Amino acid sequence: MLPRLLLGPHRVLLAAPPLRRLRLARRAMSSAAAPAPAQRRRPLRGVVFDMDGTLTVPVIDWPAMHREIFGGETAYAAARAAGGGTIDILHLIESWGPDLQRHAYEVIARFEREGLDRLQIMPGASELCKFLDAKQIRRGLITRNVKDAVDLFHQRFGMPFVPALSREFRPYKPDPAPLLHICSTWNIPAHEVIMVGDSLKDDVVCGKRAGAITCLLDETGRYGPHDSLPEDVKPDFMVSSLAEVFTVLEKHFDLEQTKYYDGR
Template sequence: TIAATKFLMAGYPVLFRAPCAAKALWRTYIYNLHGLRALHTSSTKMEPGGKATARGVVFDMDGTLLKPVIDFAEMRRRVGVLPDQGDILDVINRWPEAKRAEAYATIAEIEEQALRDMALMPGALELCEFLDQRGLPRGLITRNVRRSVQYFHDFMGLVPFKPAITRECEFPYKPSPAALQHIAAAWGVETSEVLMVGDSVRDDVVSGNRAGAITVLLDYSGEGPSSVPRRTPESFSGDQRPHHVVGSLNELQELLENCYTLLPPPLPPLGIS
């Protein structure tokens, strides 16, 4: 589209003029360059320098801000939901009350163990402090429970994410865009000015794209000596195609610093208990 073309044309000179055009930034930029697409660009706020506007960031929790410690395949096995049966929570919610309660008790036991094993992703604290210093709100959408989010907030020791939406809140689960749309409204911004960051293409990326947000896939597949090449946005199609793919939260911070104009929202962020 015209908007995407202008972004590319403006982005090249900005990158080459910038003193921070180091190896890590260049790698991040190339992934985004190859994956830039027309989706949502018509409604993205553009500054004269060719940068899109970001006024808030919404995160997934497990596997994004926290290291993945829950074995979801084992959870399915213990609960009794096969992979081909669909979303585990949707399946459980269709069960009779007694069976449903037993399944959620098993999930709670697994999640309780995950609290004891909780560990932050590298760069999580630094990224949150970076956003706080610039007045950008941090939101959270997780399939986990309120108790886990409260523990996570205490564990981080920073200002809590607001709003922090759990599976106990009255919103359909991701990939529904409803929770993300609610957060944008609470901040008083357009969804096109919000980044949705997560490690799940099926849930986080699809949810963000359906809401009209800027989607960022956190992908660790390209890390390590025996790793496969990291995926790029063009590795995906349709609602599963993110605007950006980053290999770490540090790369996400570089992306925000160099490719976006960061503006605080007009309204103070609201919380959800």
């Protein structure tokens, strides 16, 4: 009788006839030596970018603009406190009367016009776009800025994004509608698209609500470590520069599948 310690496959192996025992041993060695299959990477069909602070260097002094809209520091601080520390100025304005709305939009338009004169492309943006073009990955744009700013961006830097949705498209981010519109135009499911932006409350939330992959660009570390972010706004990826997006795409996605895909 075999000892009780010889259990499972070892017991079967020792109890078998010599020839069959040799075959079983070879089969077991072959199985143990076989490498585990590589984890399959997800296909990526499109990348959608925010513009201000993502494709272009931030140039608008948002606190100064908000202070002028609200009529001073005290009213601005009260509005921030009421919003939990943040202000979604476009949605807030929609709830105001006609005169207040007119004043607010005039202030925003002036700050945006002044920002256009200082428009600069973000380091790494041109190289990233060339990389996406080489991989035949579609690229789109969603911004809460006006169409004039998008047109100037296209004209000045020669990097067209299609579709490019500006503030004239309603509803705005963080509503998922603009991102879902782009996915529908491309005929690509949202889970095969990544949303890249510098705002948790606008870009990341928009992407998550649409069911897309999300990547937060945090150049200055203002949001803190990735693990410290609340789950409802935590992006799938977090980078400190557009150059790091290359690593994210190449490491986590199968970019070759896009070459055989026609999303029209």
